[in-house]
Amino acid sequence: MEQAFLIDIQNNQNIIYKVCNLYRDSREDQEDLFQEIVYQLWKSYPGFKGESKLSTWMYRIALNTAIAAYRKPKIDITYPEELPDQVHYSADTNSSENEERLFSALRILTDAEKAVISLYLEDFSYQEIAAITGLTESNVGVRLNRIKTKLKERLN
């Protein structure tokens, strides 16, 4: 079982990476959260019977851990009104810079909004987003519109 788990997680580790970058600011906190998520996935793996997609199961555990895990007290970070640069994904821009800008933009959202937008960006349906978050499908739609407006204002 352990081998199958490790292969599954290794092939889909970008899900954990994205959740960590979305919910934590510093590299150290992201690293801690990454380890916590892998540990929680491992503990929950025996209960994963393949009834849902692997990515659905991973997102559910990863988001739950990111939101519910104890966080060390930290100095409050206030985000500037405007981002330093606009987010453009062009070939001549370093991909890690692009990623950092992407996550900086998304980190202005609340924890619930982050969960909704991450699932939306991963192409989950409204029904799947509703099942993972516990919101109604119509509420997911309304929230997504608000999030999109918020992000457009922030990014343009």
Next chain:
Amino acid sequence: MELNELKSGWQNAGGNYRTEADLERMTKLNQHPTLKRIRIKMIIETVVLSFFLIVYYDWFDGDQKPLYANLLLFAGVLLYIFNDVIGYISLAKPVMKENLRSSVQHLLSKVKRLSILSLVISFFYSVCLLAFFLSVVTFTKEKSFILLGMILVLVQVTHISYKVWRNWILKLELQVNDFAKED
């Protein structure tokens, strides 16, 4: 900037940079970052307090103190260790409900219960220690002032602890309200 660009940026983020060995190491409880810190604190406190219980009778004249003071000291120390263990077990088993909204609601209830238990036990433990060491003291005016100072410090420490718990609870309440917002 279009949302489609955001979507493609999101879907392409990250990479397979962790090896199987890295991931395997992370599945071990002793590698869990938060629990590791809490476990070290719990082990140190348990060892120190157990040692104290073994030696206090000789080193701190337990035989010259009244029975109630000895019993209070024992009860206070054991409850403190119990509180450490309960806190560790609770954090080691994060709330995993059927969806995020339920998880956050359950976590809030759990943290509220833990905060009350922890504050009451920590306060009781401090009072027991004070009661033990002061049980045979003949109070003078100076000693009464020292006692008053110690009580003020105890109240202050309890208040700081309360604020730490309160901040966590307020944060969780914000999350619960965030998930509960209707259309």
